Amino acid sequence: MAHFAQTSPAASQPALSWDDSVAAQVPRCYDGGANFGRLDRDQCQFSGAQVVVIPLPYDSTCSARGGMREGPARILQASWWIDFYHSHLRFDPADVGIATLDDVHPHMAGPQQHIERIAQTCWNALQFNKFLVTLGGEHTVTVGVCAALVRKFGPFSILQIDAHLDLRDQWEDTPWNHACVMRRMAELVTAAGGDGPRSLVQVGIRNVSSDEQAYLDERGLQPFFARDLHATSQQVWIEQILERLGPRVFVTVDLDGFDPSVIPAVGTPEPGGLYWQQVVAVLEQVFRRRQVIALDVNELCPIAGQNVSEVATARLIAECLAYQFAPPAAWKRWRG
Numbered sequence: 301m302a303h304f305a306q307t308s309p310a311a312s313q314p315a316l317s318w319d320d321s322v323a324a325q326v327p328r329c330y331d332g333g334a335n336f337g338r339l340d341r342d343q344c345q346f347s348g349a350q351v352v353v354i355p356l357p358y359d360s361t362c363s364a365r366g367g368m369r370e371g372p373a374r375i376l377q378a379s380w381w382i383d384f385y386h387s388h389l390r391f392d393p394a395d396v397g398i399a400t401l402d403d404v405h406p407h408m409a410g411p412q413q414h415i416e417r418i419a420q421t422c423w424n425a426l427q428f429n430k431f432l433v434t435l436g437g438e439h440t441v442t443v444g445v446c447a448a449l450v451r452k453f454g455p456f457s458i459l460q461i462d463a464h465l466d467l468r469d470q471w472e473d474t475p476w477n478h479a480c481v482m483r484r485m486a487e488l489v490t491a492a493g494g495d496g497p498r499s500l501v502q503v504g505i506r507n508v509s510s511d512e513q514a515y516l517d518e519r520g521l522q523p524f525f526a527r528d529l530h531a532t533s534q535q536v537w538i539e540q541i542l543e544r545l546g547p548r549v550f551v552t553v554d555l556d557g558f559d560p561s562v563i564p565a566v567g568t569p570e571p572g573g574l575y576w577q578q579v580v581a582v583l584e585q586v587f588r589r590r591q592v593i594a595l596d597v598n599e600l601c602p603i604a605g606q607n608v609s610e611v612a613t614a615r616l617i618a619e620c621l622a623y624q625f626a627p628p629a630a631w632k633r634w635r636g
């Protein structure tokens with residue numbers, strides 16, 4: 301991406317607006333067949349579900365390969381063929397109810413308007429006290445999710461699994477580019493009274509621009525580079541991550557944080573990434589020891605003729621939902 305000039309002067313803290321005339325109403329759901337997990341009616345009804353899956357197909361600002369608008373549908377489809385039952389927790393997260401909302405269709409006026417549309421949808425679901433699982437779509441969609449979470453919870457930490465920092469102030473003529481999402485999310489947390497930049501815990505990083513490095517240096521921020529994690533004891537770096545996370549955590553997984561040998565179907569793959577066991581190990585600790593307020597998985601960019609990435613993504617979500625909802629007795633039996 302280095303050959304693209306950073307265009308026009310940086311925008312500082314662009315504001316999102318809300319439409320509060322929209323009353324909280326039960327959103328449209330897939331109530332049979334095509335929902336996440338292909339669950340029966342008793343498990344996928346919005347009213348009884350503790351989890352709400354929100355498909356966010358979008359690929360308007362991505363730099364390299366398009367196709368992320370097809371990501372959410374492919375993740376849903378992959379979810380039909382796996383059992384959510386967790387062998388070691390002996391717990392099925394489908395039992396807490398998982399409703400799947402209708403797609404949030406792209407707003408064609410531009411990324412800011414689309415982010416606002418996503419924020420409204422998430423805010424609506426949050427008013428029913430649901431645990432959100434959002435499916436991207438390019439990483440830009442996460443800004444809308446974050447805006448709704450900030451409105452509901454106030455400041456929180458953000459655990460970001462990613463190959464990229466996404467800390468550019470502006471990219472390819474918009475502050476709402478997918479390369480700027482963590483910068484925007486830090487601003488949202490700061491606006492709610494938190495220390496946005498310090499609330500970011502970025503893990504798996506292996507692609508940094510010089511202006512992003514300057515941002516890190518100015519603020520004394522230290523992301524967790526994949527290179528360093530591979531050279532450190534897993535128990536040690538997981539504890540270092542936990543130390544940096546506050547009591548409430550929003551987990552956002554850009555699938556390119558994984559090594560491409562695990563998840564090849566991403567728009568901007570980078571070698572040297574995290575392995576399945578590493579990501580699952582850190583997420584287990586985070587879900588167990590912090591209050592995770594939402595899970596976001598994004599940047600799935602399907603490759604025709606194979607579904608390994610989609611299946612891994614659906615499995616990752618099922619794993620996280622088991623961590624989130626398994627009762628203490630299940631943990632005690634497994635981990636002691």
Ligand SMILES: [Mn+2]
Nearest residue numbers: 463464554556
């Ligand atoms: Mn990325």
